[in-house]
Amino acid sequence: MMSKELLGSSSNLNLSSLIADVERADAADISLDRTGKVRILRNFTIDLIEPFLKYGMYQAGISPQVSFGGYDTIYQDLLNLSPDQGRDPNTPDITVLSIMLDRLDPTCYAPGWTSVNVSEKVRELFDLAVERTNSLIAVNTFIPPFYREQGIALLHDVTDREYEICKLNEYVRKFVTERSSRIFLVDWERLVRILGEERSIDYRYWYTSQAPFKLEFLNLYATEISRLIRVSKGDVKKCLILDCDNTLWGGVVGEDGIEGIQLDPNEWPGTAFYRFQISILHLIERGVLIALCSKNNVQDVWSVLNSHPNCLLKREHIAAWKINWDNKASNISALAEELNLGLDSLVFIDDDPAQCELIKQSLPEVQVIQVPERLYNYPDLLHKAGLFDTLTVSKEDRNRTKLYLQEEERNLAQKSFSNIDEYLDSLEMCASIHRAHNHELARIAQLTQKTNQFNLTTRRYSTPEIAALQDDPSTAIFSLNVSDKFGDLGLTGVLIARRFGQSAEIDTFLLSCRILGRELEYLFVDYCLTALERTWNVNEWKALFIPTRKNQQTSTFWDDLDFQLLSESIDCKHYIASSETRRHFNKTFIEIQETG
Amino acid sequence: METQVKQIMSNTFSINIEKISDDSSPDSIANWDSLKHMQLILSLEEEFGIEFSDNEVVELVSFQKIIDALKRIA
Numbered sequence: 149m150m151s152k153e154l155l156g157s158s159s160n161l162n163l164s165s166l167i168a169d170v171e172r173a174d175a176a177d178i179s180l181d182r183t184g185k186v187r188i189l190r191n192f193t194i195d196l197i198e199p200f201l202k203y204g205m206y207q208a209g210i211s212p213q214v215s216f217g218g219y220d221t222i223y224q225d226l227l228n229l230s231p232d233q234g235r236d237p238n239t240p241d242i243t244v245l246s247i248m249l250d251r252l253d254p255t256c257y258a259p260g261w262t263s264v265n266v267s268e269k270v271r272e273l274f275d276l277a278v279e280r281t282n283s284l285i286a287v288n289t290f291i292p293p294f295y296r297e298q299g300i301a302l303l304h305d306v307t308d309r310e311y312e313i314c315k316l317n318e319y320v321r322k323f324v325t326e327r328s329s330r331i332f333l334v335d336w337e338r339l340v341r342i343l344g345e346e347r348s349i350d351y352r353y354w355y356t357s358q359a360p361f362k363l364e365f366l367n368l369y370a371t372e373i374s375r376l377i378r379v380s381k382g383d384v385k386k387c388l389i390l391d392c393d394n395t396l397w398g399g400v401v402g403e404d405g406i407e408g409i410q411l412d413p414n415e416w417p418g419t420a421f422y423r424f425q426i427s428i429l430h431l432i433e434r435g436v437l438i439a440l441c442s443k444n445n446v447q448d449v450w451s452v453l454n455s456h457p458n459c460l461l462k463r464e465h466i467a468a469w470k471i472n473w474d475n476k477a478s479n480i481s482a483l484a485e486e487l488n489l490g491l492d493s494l495v496f497i498d499d500d501p502a503q504c505e506l507i508k509q510s511l512p513e514v515q516v517i518q519v520p521e522r523l524y525n526y527p528d529l530l531h532k533a534g535l536f537d538t539l540t541v542s543k544e545d546r547n548r549t550k551l552y553l554q555e556e557e558r559n560l561a562q563k564s565f566s567n568i569d570e571y572l573d574s575l576e577m578c579a580s581i582h583r584a585h586n587h588e589l590a591r592i593a594q595l596t597q598k599t600n601q602f603n604l605t606t607r608r609y610s611t612p613e614i615a616a617l618q619d620d621p622s623t624a625i626f627s628l629n630v631s632d633k634f635g636d637l638g639l640t641g642v643l644i645a646r647r648f649g650q651s652a653e654i655d656t657f658l659l660s661c662r663i664l665g666r667e668l669e670y671l672f673v674d675y676c677l678t679a680l681e682r683t684w685n686v687n688e689w690k691a692l693f694i695p696t697r698k699n700q701q702t703s704t705f706w707d708d709l710d711f712q713l714l715s716e717s718i719d720c721k722h723y724i725a726s727s728e729t730r731r732h733f734n735k736t737f738i739e740i741q742e743t744g
Numbered sequence: 745m746e747t748q749v750k751q752i753m754s755n756t757f758s759i760n761i762e763k764i765s766d767d768s769s770p771d772s773i774a775n776w777d778s779l780k781h782m783q784l785i786l787s788l789e790e791e792f793g794i795e796f797s798d799n800e801v802v803e804l805v806s807f808q809k810i811i812d813a814l815k816r817i818a
Contacts, residue, residue: 164787168755195779196786353782356798363786 163199163363170202184210184377185238187283189217189225190246193359197366204374210381215240219358220251222273229280241610242284242377244334245277248360249290249313259297262307263316270320278328282612284380284539285330286373289317289337294345329540329590330612334372339365379537382597382608385515387467387489388431388536389480391498392442392449395519396461397421401448411458418458423527425460432465435545436536437487437552440469441479441496467552476503477510487552488661490600490698495535539611542591544638551662554634561634572666575632578739579668581675584625584642589614591639592627595658600698602669603658604691604705622647623655624684626676630663637663643676651688652680667733673709674733675740681727689730693721745818749810752787756780769806781805792818 184205188194198214205212217225222245249256253266277285292313298306317337324333340348347364354360361369393400398410398417411425412418432438438461442449449471453463468486470479476498484491491513498504499519507516515535520526530536538545558575565571584592593611600606609617617623628641640660646653659669677689691706695718703721707713710731711723754761757773757780770776776784785801788794788810794817796804804810 162787163783163790164752164755167783167787168758171755171758196782352795352798352801356801357778357782359782363790 166203167199170199170206173206174202178211180206180209180211182210182381182383183213184242184381185213185215185240186242186244186373186377187215187217187240188244188246189222189277190244191220191222191251192246192248193219193353193357194246194361194366196359196361196363197370200363200367200370201373204370205377208374208378208383210374210377222247223276226273226276226280239281240283241380242286242373243277243281244286244373245273245288247273247288247290248358249316251358256309260307261309261312263312263319267316267319270316271323274323274327274331278331282616283330284332284376284610284612285328286332286334286376287320287324289320289333289335291336291340291348292317332376332539334369334376336369339368339372343368375534375537376539379539380610384493384538384598385436385495385535386493386598387437387439387483387487387495388428388530389439389441389483389494389496390428391500391503392440392444392452392471394499395442395497396425397452397456397459401452402445406448406452406456409452409456411456413458417523420523420526422458422460424529427527427530428465429460431530431536432549433546434536434538434541435548437467437489437548438465439467439483439487440471441476441483442471443473443476444471446471464553465549467549475506477506480507480511480514488601540590540594542594544591544640547636547638550635551637555662557634558632575634575666576739577630577632577666577668579671580629581626581672581740584618584627586615586618588627588639589618592625592642595639595642595660596656599658599660600696601661602664602702603656603696603699604654604702605656605694606696606699607656609656617644624676624680626672626679628659628663628668628672630666630668641668641672643672645676645680647680647684647686650686651690652684652686653690654692657691669705670709670731670733671740674731677727677730678732687727689725689727691723691725693723694719695721745814746811748791749788749807749814752791753784753807756784756787764807766808767806776805788814794818 186201188197195216201214202212247270249266252269255261256266274285274287277287290313292310297309321333324331343364348362349360349365350362351360390396393402398421399408401409410418411421413422428438440449449469450463452459453461453466468483470483472479480494480496481491484494491511494513495515495517496504496507497517497519498507501518504516504518507514517529517533520529544551561574562571565574590611593609593614596607596609596614614625618625624645624647626643626645627639628643629639630637630641640663642656642658643654644656646655654673657673659672680686689711691711693703693706695703706721706723706725708731709725710729711725712729714722714724716722750761750764753759753764753768757775759773770781785796785804789796792814794814796813796817800813804813
């Protein structure tokens, strides 16, 4: 990535070279694929975070724009936001509220202090932020005291500051999970736990300049904010591809046998592999797909997964596999194709440096991780890196492996039919098409972020942007939910249309790759357009095809629907159609449920 | 030590290292404001593994004064 080269190679934290690197990258003014706008509203001096934040964003391939609110003017800054900022191009992607407790409530050190009043203030501020911005919002917890005013005595009749702050933090966490899907937590309490007092707090600048944080803390804080931005921009890893020997377990199963491999939770180095497998189970819970790519006998691998008493990863967790002696680069490409995923959404782990190097060289988009030589760093590796971060985990995410395995059953079933219609008929498909429900908006935003192949315009929307469109009477969002006899495929199609008087434009049309090849795309479009022709009373449709590296398969989609090509350039094809001239579809093998 | 300090000042204020002289100060370096001063102090502390006191922090407002202080402490 270009930005990474610009940043130089200062791997260890060093403020002055970091500033120079960021200056250089800013001055070069290269256009990266993504821009990230951060607005920090604060009640203390947090300005020193800027170079760290910009550095983190450049590293993630995002052009940073960082701005600060006035010193201790969070209320005023929020109140001054224009109400229609949803349409303002300067609206930040994320509004960070940075709040120090002692600025919010100067009495917080006094004997007898309780958090009751301050939690009310916190709620007001957070509520105001949710009302006044359409962006994502990051808030923080507060730092519990390092020392107790009561000394070593544990007194029951005196209010305890530590207890009060922990209560306040619980309140913040609860607020974040319950209030809005746009609000996120950067847990200062946890960051301080990682670094400790010595490396987090600069008492000198705290008391003289209201700048309480040391550089290491600022760096960690900035990293967390960058992670939120990176993920909100759709940079999400979807699949973990694993080698087997010395990656999933210690030893070589082909030589050591199933009894000889190291996977004992109580005996080193089995401990490390066992704990690593636990961290994989957590990823599966969050919807990450697991694939295997190893040089083994297939039967050896399955017998470990099926019958080793300490092997937590089971065959049903594996969405796809290439277990053979072929080149791993071609195996990984084949896995990507099989799972319908872009190479940039894959992470590959192997213990063999030569294999890691091979993949880095031949498939640079794939993120490659080598099993650390210091094996005790292995179990927490994936959680620390935050590679598989997502903003939300939807129902579809949790079922993803199951969905892919159902897909395999479908593929097997397909082979027994002589023609496609017969097969589609046998699937007993049921499509539910309706105007988007509010609880679907996060999933719809997620699909606009993640769908690359069947996506006519590839317009990326955040959840707040989708929510704003949902509220806009001249815009309609449709969702498609599909199920068949093998199972529920979930919300897998989105169409967004905008009305301009007597005509309307199709802003977004996308389908998840898991429902392609069923002719649902035609049916879905036809249904939505027909419905809008009725409710909006429009008769002219405009449609676009915006080519990307990945959506070639949809380049003639509008032609197939008898839309008329108006103009064509390198970056866009414009089409037009009327309700009479466009093709209509009526597939008998799909039952449509009309809801909402 | 002089070169290290000059390099840090050059990075912090984004000016050419050649332009830094003994009497470089907020008067001669335009963007040497309070925030940049904080960055400068933190970078020097990081580089030399020291911590300036609150009194030293406000006094270190020229290249020469920084060098004098470092010689005294380090």
